[in-house]
């Protein structure tokens with residue numbers, strides 16, 4: 001697991017002045033316990049649900065998860081369904097830290113490795129558990145080569161060359177995310193309900209892209225986890 005708790009704390013501290021500046025310890029057991037609350041909507045493995053009404057969280061940079069939880073808690077990003085879980089009392093900084101690192105560490109496979117089901121050591125239960133952690137985004141319509149080129153030029157510097165997000169800068173993964181969720185967030189970003197780039201809060205960078213261009217980008221992203 002690649003983590004940089006010092007950077008996390010510093011980033012959150014510098015943005016919201018609510019996080020302590022010292023690095024918090026990580027307790028995976030507490031993280032797992034808190035995730036049981038999240039699982040009701042985001043799934044046991046953070047795989048999301050309801051075709052993207054609940055986003056995938058597994059494998060997101062921990063810094064991004066923590067930052068969004070602070071935004072929800074401070075009512076800076078509206079999220080009615082989550083409000084009751086996220087007030088100061090129920091979600092102190094330590095809990096945010098633990099649950100974010102725990103969810104970030106969950107790895108979802110995109111396919112099951114081949115096995116011989118007739119072999120003597122075949123473990124059907126282990127196989128079933130593995131199959132529950134599968135997530136494969138269905139191919140979205142659009143021009144994939146064009147989308148790939150545009151993604152690499154316009155989005156990769158922040159969202160990572162393969163679309164899996166960036167740590168430290170708290171940038172979410174886009175590859176492996178439900179396409180419908182991405183479109184919902186485009187609307188929220190364009191309407192300034194969310195701030196895309198904290199360094200340029202007044203300039204929404206998706207305003208520079210047409211829906212057709214974003215369709216191509218999302219088409220490529222939907223194949224990035226193939």
Ligand code: HEC
Pocket residue numbers: 034035037038039040041042053054055057064065066068069078079081082085099100103172184
């Ligand atoms: C009652 C349902 C519900 C529960 C429980 C819930 N969430 Fe959410 N969560 C949502 C919804 C709905 C969204 C998407 C909001 C939107 O469309 O902007 C969301 C969005 C998020 C996001 C933003 C993801 C992104 O890519 O933008 C994070 C991070 C998150 N939730 C973390 C958590 C964590 C951690 C927990 C447990 C402590 C949790 N949620 C519990 C419903 C829930």
Ligand code: HEC
Pocket residue numbers: 055067151154155156157158159169170171172173174177182183185186194195196197198205209214217
């Ligand atoms: C300057 C860095 C930067 C660039 C360039 C950038 N993004 Fe982002 N993007 C971010 C950050 C940071 C966030 C998280 C914002 C927040 O804190 O809510 C984000 C969030 C998003 C989200 C919401 C995803 C989620 O899970 O919440 C979408 C969709 C998105 N970006 C699409 C794009 C696309 C498409 C491009 C290229 C055309 C792009 N972004 C270019 C930094 C960037």
